[in-house]
Amino acid sequence: MNSTALVLASRWASAANRRREGLRAAHTQDAAALTDLLHTYMRLKSSRGGRISDLTLAHYAESVRRFLTFTGPPEAPTQALNQLSNEVFELWLLHLQTEGLSAASVKRHLYGVRNLMKALVWARVLDHDPSAGVRPPGDTTPAHARKRAIETGAYAALLQLPDALHPSSPTRATRDRLLLLLGGSVGLRAAEIVGLNLGDADLTTASLHVRGKGGKERRIPLTAGVKAAVQAWLLCRVSVATTTAPDAPLLVSLTPRNLGGRLTTKGGRDIAASYYKALGLPTDMWGLHTLRRTAGTHLYRATRDLHVVADVLGHASVNTSAIYAKMDTEVRREAMEAMEALREKPKS
Numbered sequence: 001m002n003s004t005a006l007v008l009a010s011r012w013a014s015a016a017n018r019r020r021e022g023l024r025a026a027h028t029q030d031a032a033a034l035t036d037l038l039h040t041y042m043r044l045k046s047s048r049g050g051r052i053s054d055l056t057l058a059h060y061a062e063s064v065r066r067f068l069t070f071t072g073p074p075e076a077p078t079q080a081l082n083q084l085s086n087e088v089f090e091l092w093l094l095h096l097q098t099e100g101l102s103a104a105s106v107k108r109h110l111y112g113v114r115n116l117m118k119a120l121v122w123a124r125v126l127d128h129d130p131s132a133g134v135r136p137p138g139d140t141t142p143a144h145a146r147k148r149a150i151e152t153g154a155y156a157a158l159l160q161l162p163d164a165l166h167p168s169s170p171t172r173a174t175r176d177r178l179l180l181l182l183g184g185s186v187g188l189r190a191a192e193i194v195g196l197n198l199g200d201a202d203l204t205t206a207s208l209h210v211r212g213k214g215g216k217e218r219r220i221p222l223t224a225g226v227k228a229a230v231q232a233w234l235l236c237r238v239s240v241a242t243t244t245a246p247d248a249p250l251l252v253s254l255t256p257r258n259l260g261g262r263l264t265t266k267g268g269r270d271i272a273a274s275y276y277k278a279l280g281l282p283t284d285m286w287g288l289h290t291l292r293r294t295a296g297t298h299l300y301r302a303t304r305d306l307h308v309v310a311d312v313l314g315h316a317s318v319n320t321s322a323i324y325a326k327m328d329t330e331v332r333r334e335a336m337e338a339m340e341a342l343r344e345k346p347k348s
Contacts, residue, residue, distance in 0.1 A: 018037075067116075148290070158279050175254065188292065240254060
């Protein structure tokens with residue numbers, strides 16, 4: 001059953017059910033029921049609708065859990081959901097900051113809970129969104145300074161680590177190296193990496209079909225190096241996953257519990273983190289998105305063309321890609337050295 005059918009068959013399908021179940025969930029602060037209401041609302045009413053990613057829904061579920069923990073235990077909450085004010089949300093945001101969360105994380109949590117409030121309005125549990133007008137904290141650090149990429153030499157060393165750390169497990173080493181390449185050389189997002197199917201890799205045309213954010217699709221050419229890594233992995237893959245249907249996962253898990261099954265985003269993050277740690281990267285760079293930033297930065301350095309970067313990475317606008325130009329410290333260094341050379345050039 002697809003997600004649309006699940007929504008229509010849910011307890012939130014009719015207005016009467018929504019209000020009754022919503023009132024009960026809000027009164028008891030039932031995290032599971034409120035999360036279910038939020039997910040249903042997002043699939044039906046958000047601008048992205050059925051295209052909203054499972055990762056976004058999981059993030060919003062985490063935000064709901066955090067907020068309910070803040071408002072108090074279900075049996076004796078300090079703040080009832082039908083009596084919330086702007087100040088409650090402002091205090092919660094301050095609480096999240098004192099816990100050490102970044103401004104970006106606090107902002108994400110606010111958006112998650114704000115969508116819950118909108119869902120409760122939709123269910124006629126609330127007559128207005130009490131979080132409206134509450135603004136997340138600003139981040140004084142520029143985005144390009146917060147989001148770092150791996151330098152060229154370190155990235156080359158990173159790609160050598162799978163073979164170096166797992167000499168007796170070529171299957172693992174080959175899979176892990178391909179994962180690092182798909183992020184760091186092809187520039188795929190975490191969900192795009194684990195969402196790849198066997199049929200998406202076309203070795204005849206040396207291209208990759210990618211289902212991206214918001215349901216958008218793109219085709220990316222494969223370099224000779226990435227194509228060779230795909231071929232090497234396909235030879236190893238048969239030892240752990242016999243299914244070769246076009247819709248079978250390209251990257252698979254090697255853990256006993258999910259051997260041969262699709263690799264999860266968490267699994268991908270854990271794999272990358274193990275190599276980041278071995279390379280000595282700081283923990284704030286351990287996400288899979290570091291690889292995508294690395295690809296964007298290196299691609300801009302090689303081309304100086306934001307349109308190419310936007311096309312490969314699947315950005316709707318070159319404005320989004322502009323951050324990679326700012327992140328590339330080598331570009332700024334070259335510009336300043338050129339300026340210095342110009343100043344020192346003797347006049348004829």
